[in-house]
Amino acid sequence: MQRFINSTCLMAGLLPIAFIQLVQAQEVVNLIFDIQAQATTTGVDVQMKSLTDEPLLIQEYREGNTIIIEILDVDLGLPNDNNVILSTPDEAITTVEAEKVDRNVQIRITGKDNLPKVNIIQGDKILTLKAEAVSDFSQAQKYQEIPETIDLIVTATRKPDELRRIPRSVTVINRQQIEEQTALTEDLGTILGKLVPGFGPPSDRAFTASSLRGRNASILIDGVPLNVNNRDFDRELQTISPNAIERIEVLRGPSALYGGEATGGIINIITRRPTEESFVSTAEIGIDAALGELQGESFGNFLRYGISGKKDDFDFLIDLSRKDSGASFDAQGDRIPSIQGTDESETFNVLGKLGVQLNENQRLQFTANYFHDERKSQFISDPAVDDIEGRRKARALRVGTLEFPNGGGPQMDQNILLNLSYSHNDLWGSSLDTQIYYRDNVSRSDPRDRRPGAFGIFQGELNSQNWGTRFSVDTPVSPQFNILWGFDFDQETSSNTFNLFDGDIFDATNGKVNRLTEKRILVPAYDLNSLGLLAQVQWDVSENFTLSGGLRYENIKVSVGDYTTFFDDFIKGGSDTFDDFLFNVGASFNVTEEVTLFANFSQGFSVPDFGIVFGFPDPGFEVGQDVNITQPQKVNEFELGLRGNWNNIQASLSGFYNYSDFGSAFEFNNDTGFFDIVRAPERVYGIEATIDTQINDFWNLGGTFSWSDGEADLANDGNYLPLSSARISPIKFTAYVQNQTLPNWSNRLQATWIGDRSSAFDEGVDPSPVYSYFLLDLISSIKLGQGTLQIGIENLLDTFYFPLYSQRTQGFSNTFYSAGSGRTISVKYGISW
Helix, strand or coil: CHHHHHHHHHHHHHHHHHHHHHCCCCCCCCEEEEEEEEECCCEEEEEEEECCCCCCEEEEEEECCEEEEEEECCEECCCCCCEEEECCCCCCEEEEEEEEECCEEEEEEEECCCCCEEEEEECCCEEEEEEECCCCHHHHHHHHHCCCCCCEECCCCCCCEEHHHCCCEEEEECHHHHHHHCCCCCCHHHHHHHHCCCECCCCCECCCCCCECCECEEEEECCEECCCCCCCCCCCCCCCCHHHEEEEEEEECCCCCCCCCCCCEEEEEEECCCCCCCEEEEEEEEEEEECCCCCHHHCEEEEEEEEEEEECCEEEEEEEEEEECCCCECCCCCECCCCCECCCEEEEEEEEEEEEECCCCEEEEEEEEEEEEEECCCEEECHHHHHCCCCCCCCEEECCCCECCCCCCCCEEEEEEEEEEEEEEEECCEEEEEEEEEEEEEEECCCEECCCCCCCEEEEEEEEEEEEEEEEEEEEEECCEEEEEEEEEEEEEEEEEEEEECHHHHHHCCCCECCEEEEEEEEEEEEEEEEEEEEEEEEECCCCEEEEEEEEEEEEEEEECCEECCCCCEECCEEEEEEEEEEEEEEEEECCCCEEEEEEEEEEEECCCHHHHHHCCCCCCCCCCCHHHHCCEEEEEEEEEEEEECCCEEEEEEEEEEEEEEEEEEEEECCCCEEEEEEEEEEEEEEEEEEEEECCCCEEEEEEEEEEEEEECCCCCCCCEECCCCCCCCCEEEEEEEEEEECCEEEEEEEEEECCECHHHHCCCCCCCECCEEEEEEEEEEEECCEEEEEEEECCCCCCCCCHHHHHHCCCCHHHCCCCCCCEEEEEEEEEC
16 A cells, blocks of 8 residues: 555656646736837836736846846747847946746846846836946945845745735745855854744754744755654754755744644745856855964865856756864853864765756756765863863863774764756646655764763764655636645655764773774664645735635654664554644735735644654553554644835734644653653744834844743643743844945844743753843955955854853753854855856
8 A cells, every 4th residue: 555655646746747748838827018128317117018907926136237027927928039138228237138937027137337226117017117227336235135025935835925915924035145144154053043033043053953933843945855753863954055045935833835844834945046147157265263362273164166057948057065164162262062063074065956948838957965064073072071060161172083993983964855846837727836856864973971871872873765746736716816736745764873882992082982882773764654635725805805725634654663672672563644634724914005914823733753752662662552652743823913014114023822732842861861752732922023124225224033932731730831942942132234334345233132041940841041142243245356255253242152052951961061152253255257
């Protein structure tokens, strides 16, 4: 039966690619049949005439000095050609080009020296683009910084849609923001922590130590799931370099639209797309260091080279990057001995894409990404700090380069992702999107001394593979009503092996030599299959009122063979199957042209960590009977929010309340050194706010605010205790001010403040409280020659502090109590030609 399901899902993903080309589109949603360009006193006016008076969906982005206006779901019907270059008498605007791309029309307006400024005016069957030649770079920079009036989001609905029609809280991090933040750090968790409300603060760790709205987030790359059910490692954000990312869409709040694990939301990482130019090369070089005393061991370097191009119906992209990270030092000048840190590591990332436009409606694209990160440090966290009474800062102990005779190795993450996608934009009037993917992930921890616990000195190795397919069709029933329907299938196989090391040799060499004595299975290889059927509808009740809702049926099967546990207990294998229905409903109402009110009810689900279930079973455990442990968690959330988009102000405010009758809390087990699953009722609630303002041509400022709290009835007696700070972050406030200091020089000052939280400690849930801290960063960008010089200073004030993760885990051991990085500097220069 399982083979039949697997084969059926595979064929369903392949058949559209093989046979859909036989179908030719007959129905046109809208048509642009005339385009004219006319010189004005300030630039060029581009006027287009459309067949109907339906409002056009428009997306704006840029490439160098070119503004690209992309009009969605329209055809281009010109008398002579579907790719024309219009006459532009204005010398400062070199070209205006109209081109049919997929189901869309692109208008490309290129400035001679700077990025033109474009004002979009929609009228009755007429769209006008007023392009203004900009000689002052500050005005062009201002235009780049202002958020797009119509921002199209894919993650929230699985199809491009306007933000104002989406009844959810969404954060979009575009390519420009990613480039800004990588002037400070290449760590995705840190970037998300500084830009996304509701996401926990940075941790300086390789694993994802932050939650989204107090729960787990489903993390995707181009729709491919990254979450591994065995959550001992949580390395989903250590799978791709920021340099390979075009944008990140974060849906805040539970969702079942892409399957499981999104009880807190979805983080969809969208990879770079090929250029529309014939050939473009990009090169970047950089160095970074601890700025306190410029310690030699703190120096790191960065290299990147990419090529992209398009010829006829084919396009391609190759992006290679290498990052060699130096050691981290705190504000007191001491080396930071981070356990599972990201410093002193070498990271490679290769992204490749090859696409072909089969015809005006059909596209086939293959994407491959390889990521490898390996940490090579000569230091460990000195265990002697635990011999000193009280709270003590972790300190580094030099032991030399770690050695692993007989097996094992240094901390490492490797991720291989393959994705074949196919789209048909007019299949009998519907739009089809399908993909087939494969992912292989290997993660290895650093050696850990847990004596006198059962594991002694050990190292974990996680192996996980998954393949799957997604298939969705967006069918417009009428101009005001559409339904998106389809299915997802995913099969994951994972296991966790422990490398056990010789304690005597470890002690004699101060932890330098880790001689493997035995490999033991902690978590046996098990399969987790999920099949989801979905339907999502959207109804434009009126021009200002949109209703949406959906249903998903999920069927999950877990299976494991007979195995012997780490503690030599025999467990008989078996399988179990779960299924459930999940709902969502929402509404958005445009109170005015600038203000949108939205409300929604949504459900998300996740299965428990079967790594813990199978690794530490109770006596007599049977896979098919212990439903109390293995039953999935369903989360229900209510949300009410408000969005505003004025000429120079963009703001949002939302409040949420979510609960689960059968949550998955964790309780530390002193005997094993791991966490046990506690299934208990949970509730989480909070408020999030954002604001961005453009004061004038030279000044922008804004910020975010996040507050949440939550409790769980761990004893199931009606007495709710605070959830751990591992899930509920303290109040987080971020702010920035950006200034165009000179025509070719801009500066951004950004701040992050994390508040106190002691409620979980006071009730005995956490081993230690969390105290507040404040950080300030500076990002400076200078247009130098044909390229751009970026200077980033992280922790500008050289604040001595302890990150949230270090504070929360200090109660377990002072070896975890690592200070945060002091003032660091990064310098990069990039050029495209």
